Amino acid sequence: MSAKRSSKKTLKGPPPRASGIARLAADADATEDEITQLIEKTRAEGRDIRSPLPWLRTCHENGDLQAMLVTLRAERGAAELQEWGNWREQQPKCPHGEAGGRELHPQSGEPICAICRHDARSIHIGHKEEVKA
Secondary structure, three states: OOOOOOOOOOOOOOOOOOOHHHHHHHHHOOOHHHHHHHHHHHHHOOOOOOOHHHHHHHHHHHOHHHHHHHHHHHHHHHHHHHHHHHHHHOOOEOOOOOEOOOOEOOOOOOEOOHHHHHHHHHHHHHOOOOOOO
């Protein structure tokens, strides 16, 4: 008996029928949304580029796309942090007068108010398990 060979090939990346945006996103380790945002940003900046997707693919081949993605992600992160700060200012004040002071910071996971943060740390320190020898 001979083993049957499969005629199917293993494909890397997106399926062959995927859009150009999906292929570029997969190649550049980006999301389709990020590639779309870069295209929109390129158009909004008024650059005279007739076909932004091929231009971005060339940027990827030249190594420039990664820098563009870093900038895009940093801008998005700053905007999200600003949005969070605006939301926090609308929250009730903690006992120490800090707006949203009891709210947890999205990056550290600790209370915003320094005094609330200190108190929270003190509570956790006081409840450490004793190490048995």
